[in-house]
Structure formats: C-alpha cells, structure tokens
Amino acid sequence: MLLQFNFYKLKREYILSLTFFSLSYFFSILNPLHFNPWSGFLSEFITFLSLLILLFIFYNKKLLIPKLVTPIFLIALVPIFQFFLGQVFYFQKAVLASTYILSFGIAYSMAYTICQKDKNIELSKIVMELLSITFIIAGIFSACIAIIQWLGLVHDSEYILNLVGNRPYANMAQPNHLATLLTLSLLSCLYFFEKRKNTLVLSIISVILIFCIALTQSRTTWLVSLFVLIFYWVKTKEFNFRLSKKKIFIWFLSYVLIIFSLPILNSVLSNYFNINDTSTIVERASSGYLRLQIWDQMLHAIIQKPIWGYGWNQTTAAQYAVIDRVHGHEWASSAHNIILDVIIWCGLPIGLIITGYFFYIYLTFLIKSKSSETIVATLMISAVLIHSLLEYPLYYSYFLLPVGLLCGVVLSEISNDYIKVPLFFNWILIVFSFFGIGYIFTEYNKISDNMIAANMHEMNDLKTELILPYPIPFFDMFNERAKWIALYPYSKVSSEELDQSRKMVQTYLTPYDLYKFAKLLAFNGHKEEAIRQLTILKIMYNQSYSYESLFVKEASVKKTYSVAKQ
Template identity: 25%
Template sequence: MHPFTFSFARLTSPWQLRLWPWFLAAVLLPTLLAPSDPPMITFYNQILSVAGWGACVWALGRAGAQQLVAPGSPVARLRSKGLVGLSVALLVCMTAAGVSMVWRGLAEGLALMAMGSMACALVLLHVLFRTSQERGASTVMDLLARALVLTVAVAVLLSFIQVFLPSVPDGRLLAIPTMAGRAVANLRQPNHLATMLVLGSMAAVWVARRGQWSVLATATLVALAMGGVVMTASRTGMVGSALLLVWALRDRRMPAALRLAAASAPLWYAAWWAFMYWWSHAAEGHAFAAAARLGDGSDISSSRFAIWANVLQLVAQHPWTGVGWGEFNVAWTFTAFPGRPTAFFDHTHNIVLQWLVELGLPMAAVVIVGVVLAFWALWQQWGLPPEGDVEAAERHSLVCLSGSLVAMAGLHSLLEYPLWYTYFLLPTAAAWAVGLAAAAGAPLEVVPPAGTHQVPSGVAFADWRAVAGAAMAAGAVWCALDYQWAVNVYAPRYGHAPLNDRIESARKRLWFGYQADYAHVNGPDLDEAPRPVHDFSRTLHNIVDTRLMVAYARALHAEGQLDKARYVVARLREFKPPRSNAFLKPCFQPEPGQPLAWQCQPPERSYHWRELMPDQAGVR
C-alpha cells in the first residue's frame, strides 16, 4: 500500500462499500460549496449538510441492516444512559423552540429551523447508535473517519491556496477571505475551518490506528492541518490542537509512532507560527493574519467577557423560565446595559450561558445534566485497557476518538456557537452516537462465525430509517426552495418583479418570511411614514441592528408610543452609532434656537424588553 493512499481492504462487505459514498457526501460536500446568496451566507452549506445526512440515513434504511446472531440466541438491545440523556436534552430544546413560537412570538421559520435541526440530530443519534450495534462500532466509525479525513485534506489545500495564492479565489469555486492572509476555505469562518481541521486530524489518527493508511500519512496530514489552523488565526483552533496531545497521552495502547504523530500537533502549530511569521516578513505582500491580530490592540476576548457579564444579569432577571428560545438578542438589545459591547450579538458565544439565559435555570439544568451524562459515558471508558487485550485497546481508542471529537465541538461551543450550524451539529451527533454504542458494549466488528445466520433487525425499524432519512432530505429541499423568495429580495434574479412585489411575495413564505419582513420595515426613508408596529412582529426576533432600531422607534412614535420610542433610541445610543447617522444627526448637531427632536430626549421611565414587543404596542 502506498503510504498516502487509503486501503479499502477493511471495506470488503457490500454494506460498507454501499454506505461509504453516502457518508463522504454528507461530510465533504457541505464544506466544498463556495457560492452563497444573501441574506444567510452559509445557508447552502447547512442545507446541503441536512440533505446529505438525510440521504445517508435513507441509505442505511435501504441497505436492510441486519444483525448476525448464533442460532437460538436472542437479539440483544443495548441500553445507554448517555443516549437517553442526550435525547432528553435535544427534546427539551426542541420543546422550548416550539413554546417560543407559539407563546412568545418567535418567527415560525426560526423556530422550525431550530426544531428541525435538532430533530435531524436526534434521528442521526439513534440511527447510528443502532447501526453500530448491528454492524459494529468500528465499522461505522471507519466510514465517518474516512469522510472527515478527506474533507480536511481538501480544506488544507483550499487554505493554502487562499494564503499563498491570494489572487486565485474567485468566490465561485473558492471563497474570497475577508481578511488578507487568513484562511477560511469554503466555510467562510476562520474558527469553523480551524475546528474542522482539528476534527479531521483526530479522524486521521483513527484511520491509521485501524491500519487503513500509514502513520506517515497521518503525521503529514496532522502537520499540514496545524498549518491550516495557524493560517485561520483562530485561538479556538490553537487550544483545540492540544486535544490531540491529550488523546495521545491517554491512549497508551496506541502504537508509539502514531502516538507521536498525534502528540506532535501543538509542536507543529508552533513551528508553523514561526514559519508564517518569517514568511510574512520575508517580502512585501505576504500577509499573516494571526500576527496582525496580535498587534492590533483589540480585545483578546472579542467582547466575550462583556457579553457574558450582560448575560449573567439577564439570567438573574429571568431565572425560572429564561427569556425564551431564540430571544436572547432582542432581550439583550432592549435591556439597558451601559458600557455594553457595541456589536450586535445574536448569541451569547457560550452554549451553557445560552441555555441558562434562554431556558431558565430548571430547564437548563435538565439539558446540562443530559449532556454531561452523555459525555461522562465516553469519559468513564478512558481508563487504560488491559495489556494484550486487542479488542479492549481498540474499543478504548474508538471511545477516545469519539470523546475527542465531541470535546472539540464542546470547546468551540464555549466560545462560539458551532452547533447552531448543521455541518457541525450532525457530524458531532454521528460521532457521539458511535462512541456511546462502543461504550455500551456494541461489537466493534460483526463477523459471521460458523453456524450463524442473519436475522432482520426489524422491518419496521429499517423502514423507519429510510422514511426518516427521506423526510430529512425532503425537508432540506423544501427549505432551500423557500429560501429563493428571500434571495430574490436581496439579490434579485434576472427578470425580477418590482421590489415591493418581491417583498410581499417573500413575506408569505413559511420558512423565511421574517427575512422579507426586515426589508419591508426598513423600506421607508426618514421623510416617509414608517411601517405599522405590527409589521415588526417577526423580524424583531431574528437580530435587532441599527437600521431595525431606527425603523422601530419611528413606528412606535408614529403610533403614539413616544416614550417607548425614546427608550428604543436610548438603547440604540448605547451601541455608539456614528455621528453621521441621519436619524441621530439632530442630536449630535442640534439647530440653534430649535427644540430638541423627540429622538434626542430621554425616556421618562424604563421598560421591560417584553413591553416593547409589537403585541404590547397598546400598553402605554
């Protein structure tokens, strides 16, 4: 076997060969897509991930999964407290999204996308847990790991092109980075790329551990991937590279050369940093974004510490039921926070705080306990296996891989919100499911010994897998088609109708009507009558920004809600809008001898953020 090629000797069964392309498509294709349409830059990548994993689940159902048993033996069903805990956590979050939609005004599209994504994760979790029991946990992990390895190999190539050949990216085949010298591949977000590179490096260690390609190939990919992490200038990726070292130190039954390849990840990171620093100073035009970020004097936390302090205050104000799923942005924006971060945050950038502030302490505790239970099911298996027990050593390595993949997603989630993106949520659910199955005692490989026969795992369950997968894929197609109405508002197609007609048509769509609402309410100029307050009902629950606050303040003022309008403007001023803002210009440059404009005067009292919602417009 050539050291840099896969060996398919371990993919000998028709079942594996049939499923391999589906796993590859589900993981790889969403990261390859460069074109995007406003208003959501990663929409196509995410919807392709849902469709890909739906097709994969459908293929698992159509493959007619069977379990090999000896004559007269009962077909065992594994139980996992971790699986139950994670399922409960997902169901609680799905319920919270539904409650926000029905009783708190969250836009239908936002709620349905949240519930749909979590439902897909739940399906994938149970399907792959069951499939790992039937076909072997190592067998299933091989398919996922190979897909991750190839995905990261492509991502490394794209990253190097973006940094060393910056004139090549055209936005069609390869995304154009927003900062010179900073790799983003086609995920368009440096931290997302960094996490993907670390995940792929972990998967490469497993593939070599299984003897499916060489240690040299793994060491090479790890080295190149760490170079890609350096080029992303991601601090999350830098910390995440240490997880490979943790795995290598923990898995003492791993071959020595492979342990060294994994443990060397932080060293390769340091070496690449030194090289890139030298390269950026070797000639003009060589950009190194990580060094530039260190020298720009910016807040190392990117305002996270400030936003977390605000979140804790919101938790104290709403301890029992939270502000509601998807309501953090509007609650935070319309609550007085002098000295707040001036960027418009739509997420807390910490998944634990997100649960606390949106779900409230009791429900957040249920979710956190469920997730911790699921991770503990992996962690408790990290003990050193007995010397000479080959199967125990491989099981230990598989659980270590699953735990490392989940830990990387968890680490990133403590600083951002990667699991709100399906191309991270679904692979994480898949890896977690296989690890939980292995930890629960699922066979690593199912080989039919003499005297065994195949017993169907249950026609109903096999059919359910196919139906669930088809539903995932069909839902993705429906969502993608619905999105085109929103796209036609912000990036009109050839032969398009007038803007107002496009907006009105898009507002009627189930999934993305709220995106058209944003264009609708921001349509009138300052010298024109604003839209009615009711028209803001959906868009305020997406993300509130300067334009929306100005439009909403004008709408409240026009309907006689003068003090509420002034309160909204007071919150807007906390974000320190530029003095050139036309709406606030009379406040910065008042006319001599003229009374102050209404937007320049302070409110008479403070308001709870819920009092400002359109359904409270009549409450004075």
C-alpha cells in the same frame, strides 16, 4: 497504501449510502456560495441531504434508538412548545431548531445502529474509517484553499472565497470553523496512525494541516491542543497508544513553533506574494475581550428573566433587553458559549437540566472510551465542544450532525440498552424528510424575490402595504423581514404592527433596524421607547441622533443604512 480499508465487509447499500454521504458532506464544506438572507443555507442544505442519503440504509432495517438518547427527542419539542406559548417569535425559528435537534438525535441513533448491526464485524471501525477519510479529504482541500487565500493567489474566483482580513477561512467563511475542521482532520490522521496505516503519508498530511491551523490564528485550537495533550497522556494509563507521549508532545511543539514563526514567514514571503500582515501570538492572546462583554450581558439577561428564558435561538432578544444597562459593541446572535445559550433560551430550570444531561453523556464518553475508535471519536467531539464554549459551531449542521454520528460510534461500544423502532417509522421518516427538504429548498429560492420587492418598495417611499410576490408560510421570519424593510417609517400603525416590528428589532439588532424602529416609534407617539433605540444605537455603533431628527423625512433610512438589511 493509506486507503487499505475494510469496506468489502459491508453490504452494497451500506457502501453506496456511506459514499454518497461523504461526497455530500465534502461539497457542503467546499461550497463557496454564501448569500443573504441565510448565508450558509446551501451548505446546511447539502449537509442535511447527506444525512437523508445515509437514512436510506434503513429502508429495510429497524433503527435502534439508545435509551440514553431518548431525552434528545423530547428536547426537540421545546422550541415548538415555546412558539405556541408565544415565547419564540417565528414558526420558522421553532421548526428549524427542532429539526436540528431531531436530526442530531437521528444521526446519533443511525451511527449507533450501524455499529450494532453485526457483532461479527467491527462496524465501529468501518464507520470511523469512513468519517476520518471524509474529514481528511475535506481538510486537505480546505487547507489548500486556505494557503491560496493566504498567499493572495486568486481573486474573484467562482470556486474560492476572497480573503477579507488576515485570517484564512477557505470556503467556510469563518477562520475558527476552518481551524475546527482541520483539527478533526488531524485527529483523523491520528486515528489512522493508531490503525497502522501509511505513516509517511499521514505525517505529510499532518504537517500541512498543522501549518494551516496555525494560519487561522485560532485561539480555540490552543485550548483544544492542550486538552488533546492532557487527555492523551491520561489515557496512556489505560490504552497502549502507538503514538508515544514524546511524539505527540513533539507535534504540539511544532504547532507552537509555527505560530511564533508565522509573522517572520509572512515578512519574508510578502516580497513575493500579496500577503496581509499576521497578528503575533501576543496580539492574539491580548485581544478577543468582546466575548467577556457578551457573557456579562447574558448573565444579566438571565438574572432579569431566570425562569422561562427568551426563547430558543433568541439570544439577540436577551441582549436587547439589557444592552442599555450592560454596554457592549457587538451584536450577539449567540452568547458564544453553548451553556449560556441554552440557559438564555430555556431559563435556568430547563436549561440546567438540558446542559446537565449532555454533560453526563460527555463525561461517560471521557471515562468509558477504551478503544482507539472511541478515544479518537471522543477527542473529535471534545474539539467541537471546546469550540462551542467560545463560539457557536453547533449552530451549523456540518459540525452538529458529524458530532451526532461520532457520539453514536462511542455509545455503541459502551451501551447495549436500546429501543427497536418499527420499520414503518423509517419509511415515514424517509418520505417526510425527502419532501420536507425539497419543500424548504424550493421555497427558500423564492425569498430573494420578496426581498427585491421590499427594497424597491422602500426605495420609492411607498406608503402602501407590501404585497409579497411569494408569501411563504414556512419562512414567516423572512416574510416579516421583507414587510419590515418595505414599511414606511412615518406611518400610523396598530399596536400589533408595532409589536411585530419590535420582534424584528430583537432579531436583527443592526443600525438600520434600530434607527428605523426609532422613527416608527416616534411617529406613533412612543417617545421614551424611541429614545431607547437611539441610546442603543449610540452604545453599540457609536452613532448619535437627536429625537427631533427622527421626524425629518429627508434623512431617509434607505440612504443612511443600505447594508445588512436582509
């Protein structure tokens, strides 16, 4: 059978925690609920909950932190320092960024500790088996949802997102995210094949996964496929794989064949199903140049502010600084390249140190991975990293935290140099995490009431300051967002209030924000800066307004731009 594993060797608390971790991660991937102001909040919450469940393994066991990992915990302090230095605009952004980095380091250390605990049991195999099962199950269900979306079988379902466009994305809302998840699932099948599990079942699952990867039309997976092919061939000199070079090349060719035949298949099936037209491989290969515009903007932004950067997770602020000189037509919440992002956030000196550190770790993994566990784990890490060079999957905990666990598995077979953490630290971490995640969930659910109050305030053109129904100290960015939406643009405001509005525009570079800020600036006598907002509006969204039109109160902001305000 496929599921003949070694879990009986684990203690009960290990089995329970690892099982609940897998179930939680599974639900985070299949979650169909995506709402403003933080569309992925529920998935992120469930993923962090899965990490907290895994943390309960260490209620009576010391956590081992590899010395190679300790710089990660120092990097986690950078956003906090930037906030207190006034570089990061909002406390919420700083703390969440630090939490993500810290959680990555903890996931890294937890997997390392589990794999190091008993040298008589090959725990790295058990951890890899569990992660691979999790990826495969999540991948199979997501693939089924993607096929349902592709064929147009379900509309307005509570459990499946409606398809917008012609690229299925299951419940992950982004086709490239689905492609990366399915790639992780496919690599999990490779791992089980190497461990001599049921070949027929694995082959059937692999065919489904490859077909659905092709359905996503992701260019990222083209690069990942080539990398896997090259890396696999290089490693055959050091490791005797069960899957021969010839067979893996056949699998690669089957993927290419499906990509080329997909438009024909769509044409045939469109007579029976409600299928949208699919782009050909030539159309996909010749599109996507908006990334080049974004990278050009980011390079100019780095030149403009090379030393200290623009603050963690504030790529939009960098774009805002150069958009009227280096034109682009897409709001960049990310540089679509993790290296550029880090340098934008931290500046060249710190940014290069951070990226150099992680490159050293990754290079160590590539060179020193010798077993099927470490080789496949390194391939999985590589799939996410290649994606992160073209987009921003590491912004999402359902990719970031599993990568941390995979890194721990690889490092456990490479290094035995670690620091033992006192047991009381584990309890502090568990208790703090439990109350922290509960507090964030409770407080986040109040934000919608604040946003409703803000919209009602704006709709009625109220000139008074908005009194938030629920002031939320932690979510200060969403507090300010609600106040900004409610702000009457024809108001005399202080320089501090104007600066707060400026920060909001540098966070949300939407037509609504640009036009409203232009009105506020014009009414307060800042003509040149108001004209700049109109220029940016013209460059990015091809919407033209004269400076004089900013004083016409009938052209209500709320009537012109009622979308994307949150």
